[in-house]
């Protein structure tokens with residue numbers, strides 16, 4: 001072929017333009033596929049309640065006992081039979097003794113008598129009501145107060161919170177600090193939990209060096225691996241650090257074998273597109289287990305999804321912002337399924353935009369964003385190598401697949417990093 005016979009394509013400097021003839025998978029379609037195809041990837045184990053924080057329940061938790069286990073007093077005061085004290089002033093003799101939390105009164109309170117009672121103490125036999133000590137004048141061996149009393153006032157019924165045998169937490173629930181109170185109160189000694197998901201993380205690229213090492217001019221620090229390892233740790237997963245892998249197919253194959261043998265899911269970054277050194281997508285394609293690799297998302301359109309030796313692989317794009325966004329939008333909810341928690345995606349909130357942008361149709365866009373009192377502002381650049389914007393931001397703005405004209409005040413969807421559990 002001679003030079004003058006070559007026909008160059010029309011110049012297309014927009015690297016985000018969607019080439020025709022390629023199916024660009026919408027975010028919703030890719031998420032639906034992950035949601036349908038993935039299942040729990042971990043076994044189960046028995047875990048002491050003391051160690052339950054952050055664990056995902058593999059079975060519902062049933063209460064071993066009721067809360068409260070007996071009727072008890074909600075206040076410090078005097079226990080009596082409420083129905084016996086109608087309108088008017090009452091002078092009521094005190095029964096000897098008292099009922100305190102953990103030290104219940106053993107006898108029966110005679111009709112027309114009252115017993116000193118403290119908050120949390122079991123209601124003694126013969127009583128159903130507590131008159132608040134602030135409403136009482138204490139005399140010598142008797143109390144005086146103004147009727148009428150409402151029978152049952154200031155007393156908690158046995159099981160009013162939950163009863164023995166009630167399901168207090170469902171399977172698939174991830175135990176939070178607040179749930180630790182419920183688990184302990186229910187009398188549980190241990191829970192059935194899913195084993196903690198193991199997440200292997202690797203970075204590909206000959207240019208990468210380790211944080212803190214001395215760098216040649218064309219080397220760059222591996223920024224994605226520390227980010228992805230930290231996301232996994234923060235979400236309570238066990239991490240397996242596979243390290244930095246050179247742009248060499250055999251080396252990457254060996255690293256994937258190692259990762260698949262030691263983890264339940266693999267997060268890699270770089271080499272996801274179709275360049276000469278994009279071995280991740282090539283290997284997954286050769287193995288015939290490549291599901292999707294072009295997403296209608298910005299940043300991050302090259303995303304290699306596949307199975308390696310049966311282990312799901314997320315081949316995230318190399319650019320750190322794209323790696324972060326694709327991890328949040330695809331890998332995190334997928335990992336929550338693998339971990340037993342079911343599909344978890346944040347709903348976000350609609351906030352007024354404090355920026356101007358004209359968005360084209362065909363791709364969902366995520367902008368680094370920061371919530372302020374008046375609404376949400378976005379990072380000055382959309383460049384997916386601008387790592388500083390990830391730290392500038394406290395979350396993401398999501399713009400829909402359709403075209404959109406945003407001016408100050410237009411409602412836009414905002415997710416905080418915390419909404420993703422980060």
Ligand SMILES: Nc1nc2c(c(=O)[nH]1)N[C@H]1C(S)=C(S)[C@@H](COP(=O)(O)OP(=O)(O)OC[C@H]3O[C@@H](n4cnc5c(N)ncnc54)[C@H](O)[C@@H]3O)O[C@H]1N2
Nearest residue numbers: 203205221222223224225270271272273278317318319322
């Ligand atoms: N001709 C085209 N070239 C590129 C296109 C395109 O459509 N046509 N898309 C660009 C986009 S968008 C992205 S994103 C990248 C994705 O490619 P890869 O996933 O294969 O990523 P790499 O090429 O390996 O790296 C991209 C970029 O990110 C840097 N990088 C990689 N890993 C790390 C890391 N662990 N820490 C920090 N930085 C990392 C890498 O040095 C590159 O600068 O392809 C574009 N090219």
Ligand code: MOO
Nearest residue numbers: 299300301322384
């Ligand atoms: O689409 Mo690339 O993943 O933005 O940087």
